[in-house]
Amino acid sequence: xxxxxxxxxxxxxxxxxxxxxxxxxxxxxxxxxxxxxxxxxxxxxxxxxxxxxxxxxxxxxxxxxxxxxxxxxxxxxxxxxxxxxxxxxxxxxxxxxxxxxxxxxxxxxxxxxxxxxxxxxxxxxxxxxxxxxxxxxxxxxxxxxxxxxxxxxxxxxxxxxxxxxxxxxxxxxxxxx
Amino acid sequence: xxxxxxxxxxxxxxxxxxxxxxxxxxxxxxxxxxxxxxxxxxxxxxxxxxxxxxxxxxxxxxxxxxxxxxxxxxxxxxxxxxxxxxxxxxxxxxxxxxxxxxxxxxxxxxxxxxxxxxxxxxxxxxxxxxxxxxxxxxxxxxxxxxxxxxxxxxxxxxxxxxxxxxxxxxxxxxxxxxxxxxxxxxxxxxxxxxxxxxxxxxxxxxxxxxxxxxxxxxxxxxxxxxxxxxxxxxxxxxxxxxxxxxxxxxxxxxxxxxxxxxxxxxxxxxxxxxxxxxxxxxxxxxxxxxxxxxxxxxxxxxxxxxxxxxxxxxxxxxxxxxxxxxxxxxxxxxxxxxxxxxxxxxxxxxxxxxxxxxxxxxxxxxxxxxxxxxxxxxxxxxxxxxxxxxxxxxxxxxxxxxxxxxxxxxxxxxxxxxxxxxxxxxxxxxxxxxxxxxxxxxxxxxxxxxxxxxxxxxxxxxxxxxxxxxxxxxxxxxxxxxxxxxxxxxxxxxxxxxxxxxxxxxxxxxxxxxxxxxxxxxxxxxxxxxxxxxxxxxxxxxxxxxxxxxxxxxxxxxx
Numbered sequence: 054x055x056x057x058x059x060x061x062x063x064x065x066x067x068x069x070x071x072x073x074x075x076x077x078x079x080x081x082x083x084x085x086x087x088x089x090x091x092x093x094x095x096x097x098x099x100x101x102x103x104x105x106x107x108x109x110x111x112x113x114x115x116x117x118x119x120x121x122x123x124x125x126x127x128x129x130x131x132x133x134x135x136x137x138x139x140x141x142x143x144x145x146x147x148x149x150x151x152x153x154x155x156x157x158x159x160x161x162x163x164x165x166x167x168x169x170x171x172x173x174x175x176x177x178x179x180x181x182x183x184x185x186x187x188x189x190x191x192x193x194x195x196x197x198x199x200x201x202x203x204x205x206x207x208x209x210x211x212x213x214x215x216x217x218x219x220x221x222x223x224x225x226x227x228x229x230x
Numbered sequence: 231x232x233x234x235x236x237x238x239x240x241x242x243x244x245x246x247x248x249x250x251x252x253x254x255x256x257x258x259x260x261x262x263x264x265x266x267x268x269x270x271x272x273x274x275x276x277x278x279x280x281x282x283x284x285x286x287x288x289x290x291x292x293x294x295x296x297x298x299x300x301x302x303x304x305x306x307x308x309x310x311x312x313x314x315x316x317x318x319x320x321x322x323x324x325x326x327x328x329x330x331x332x333x334x335x336x337x338x339x340x341x342x343x344x345x346x347x348x349x350x351x352x353x354x355x356x357x358x359x360x361x362x363x364x365x366x367x368x369x370x371x372x373x374x375x376x377x378x379x380x381x382x383x384x385x386x387x388x389x390x391x392x393x394x395x396x397x398x399x400x401x402x403x404x405x406x407x408x409x410x411x412x413x414x415x416x417x418x419x420x421x422x423x424x425x426x427x428x429x430x431x432x433x434x435x436x437x438x439x440x441x442x443x444x445x446x447x448x449x450x451x452x453x454x455x456x457x458x459x460x461x462x463x464x465x466x467x468x469x470x471x472x473x474x475x476x477x478x479x480x481x482x483x484x485x486x487x488x489x490x491x492x493x494x495x496x497x498x499x500x501x502x503x504x505x506x507x508x509x510x511x512x513x514x515x516x517x518x519x520x521x522x523x524x525x526x527x528x529x530x531x532x533x534x535x536x537x538x539x540x541x542x543x544x545x546x547x548x549x550x551x552x553x554x555x556x557x558x559x560x561x562x563x564x565x566x567x568x569x570x571x572x573x574x575x576x577x578x579x580x581x582x583x584x585x586x587x588x589x590x591x592x593x594x595x596x597x598x599x600x601x602x603x604x605x606x607x608x609x610x611x612x613x614x615x616x617x618x619x620x621x622x623x624x625x626x627x628x629x630x631x632x633x634x635x636x637x638x639x640x641x642x643x644x645x646x647x648x649x650x651x652x653x654x655x656x657x658x659x660x661x662x663x664x665x666x667x668x669x670x671x672x673x674x675x676x677x678x679x680x681x682x683x684x685x686x687x688x689x690x691x692x693x694x695x696x697x698x699x700x701x702x703x704x705x706x707x708x709x710x711x712x713x714x715x716x717x718x719x720x721x722x723x724x725x726x727x728x729x730x731x732x733x734x735x736x737x738x739x740x741x742x743x744x745x746x747x748x749x750x751x752x753x754x755x756x757x758x759x760x761x762x763x764x765x766x767x768x769x770x771x772x773x774x775x776x777x778x779x780x781x782x783x784x785x786x787x788x789x
Binding site for chain 1: 348
């Protein structure tokens with residue numbers, strides 16, 4: 054029995070190693086999971102996009118204090134960020150049916166302008182391998198995850214926008230070449 | 231175990247046969263995550279931390295997922311053979327691969343073999359989910375087929391067994407139909423209206439081995455739901471029922487069960503109003519009749535109370551009572567606009583929340599009264615729909631937060647709680663706890679990377695004369711100072727002082743010092759200190775946390 058488990062693990066590790074050696078730094082596309090919009094319509098996470106520009110995905114919950122601080126601090130700078138880079142923020146709530154109904158009144162009450170999504174049974178969270186929230190991803194214009202960060206400390210949001218700036222300057226460089 | 235081997239062998243075979251294809255390698259992805267929680271235990275008689283023979287204990291797990299276009303497969307290895315004492319207490323002890331799956335997703339359908347997490351509607355009759363910090367995982371293992379024949383129509387069918395701790399138990403099968411009119415009809419989609427309905431059905435099977443009762447072997451539960459919205463207004467309601475299902479939890483009664491959940495909200499920029507009501511009656515639904523505590527649950531009855539994040543008010547959390555509860559919650563969020571005299575430069579946020587939950591009124595049926603108030607084997611009781619029984623829980627709280635300058639931010643809160651300990655914790659005869667808590671949470675952002683946060687809390691809790699009772703600990707004071715250097719470092723010191731404990735020997739300082747380092751998706755934390763004996767709840771599902779003292783280490787990463 055143990056042998057079986059061990060050999061499976063070995064095979065998988067081989068697979069990973071093989072893949073990475075062959076392709077080096079490949080990009081990770083967004084997984085395909087059905088979640089909901091605040092209006093109750095379903096949306097596939099593969100279809101998240103920002104008209105070819107980079108976007109940010111923040112996992113949060115109404116009961117998670119650092120998450121709310123993070124969204125609040127981003128919101129304070131969001132207008133400037135949008136003017137400069139055209140970035141868009143998807144805020145994905147993992148609130149379950151206990152509190153998912155609270156998301157809309159809470160976030161609108163706060164006056165936040167992000168795109169909010171509901172991941173009630175944590176399917177998207179699992180597919181993105183998120184252990185704990187807050188957890189933030191920066192995604193490029195083609196829908197590939199290029200950067201991620203777990204936990205939140207005031208000031209980390211500067212890293213997010215720097216990554217977005219880098220993506221934009223890299224892509225404009227490659228265009229001019 | 232052989233099944234896992236087959237699943238993984240299948241994946242590898244597919245791997246091998248398509249290896250040569252460039253596209254295959256290009257589009258294959260392996261991702262995963264890993265978590266380790268370890269603790270070195272030091273016995274401490276004063277706080278009730280027992281000697282742990284092994285001194286060191288730990289939980290660990292890793293998820294590995296593989297995806298190739300629409301195909302995905304994965305497993306979780308869990309090592310809880312010598313788990314933290316909290317997990318040992320709830321029998322979450324074992325190791326192996328309890329979770330593995332393979333699934334294929336297409337535009338019109340999706341098929342999953344193996345373990346999966348799924349929820350019908352709000353979960354009133356079926357929800358399989360995991361919460362690793364709680365030690366809760368009731369994944370269904372079997373088959374799931376989802377059909378999406380037309381936009382807005384989703385049909386889901388499930389059939390399988392249920393994970394309970396480290397075993398697979400019971401048999402459940404069912405289906406769900408979800409119709410979103412907003413997506414189906416462009417006329418609605420393009421209007422200011424939103425509408426949808428849904429219906430679900432679940433049945434469980436358990437053999438009748440009883441000599442005393444004639445027990446139903448197949449028990450069905452069903453639910454219907456609707457959601458409706460006009461512009462900024464939203465209404466969502468679900469009604470669920472369950473046929474007779476005598477169990478240890480409901481004292482072996484044959485009564486049918488019911489649940490009703492209603493959510494209504496109105497939201498516009500700067501203002502949000504939320505109202506919710508819930509009534510449950512005999513809705514404890516498990517794959518095993520004899521199961522208690524958090525074991526073998528099929529459904530999820532949410533609680534309607536605010537989930538407090540501050541340490542002191544979260545000492546008295548409400549635990550959902552599927553057997554009988556009626557209550558409501560109301561919340562208003564308002565932002566005094568930015569750049570106004572009262573609102574200040576950044577605006578001021580106010581949140582007011584109130585929830586109140588009662589038991590339901592019960593009148594025993596004649597048969598039960600004749601049997602000397604023994605309900606077992608009868609229809610139990612009748613219950614008027616709007617009959618409010620004794621008070622279980624009440625919470626009034628208000629939070630005001632304001633950013634004064636770029637550097638200074640302050641949040642002030644007040645929380646009033648009434649907590650019926652005998653019902654919520656099942657300790658019959660314990661007094662009701664009433665507490666008033668005030669909290670100040672001050673953040674000072676030194677510069678772009680450095681920030682200091684100070685949290686001060688005080689809880690005044692009413693003392694009861696119940697001598698020798700461990701329940702009411704009296705008043706508490708709490709202070710925490712946190713220093714963060716973005717994006718890598720956190721340092722925190724805290725002290726939770728039970729200065730008002732009626733027993734002078736128990737006026738203890740529960741201090742803790744912790745530090746953590748974060749690099750991208752990896753976080754390593756060390757904590758040294760005392761953990762007080764309490765309750766941890768997520769979504770209304772709770773477990774007790776035993777007192778402990780020592781050094782803890784936590785490693786989390788994902789890739």
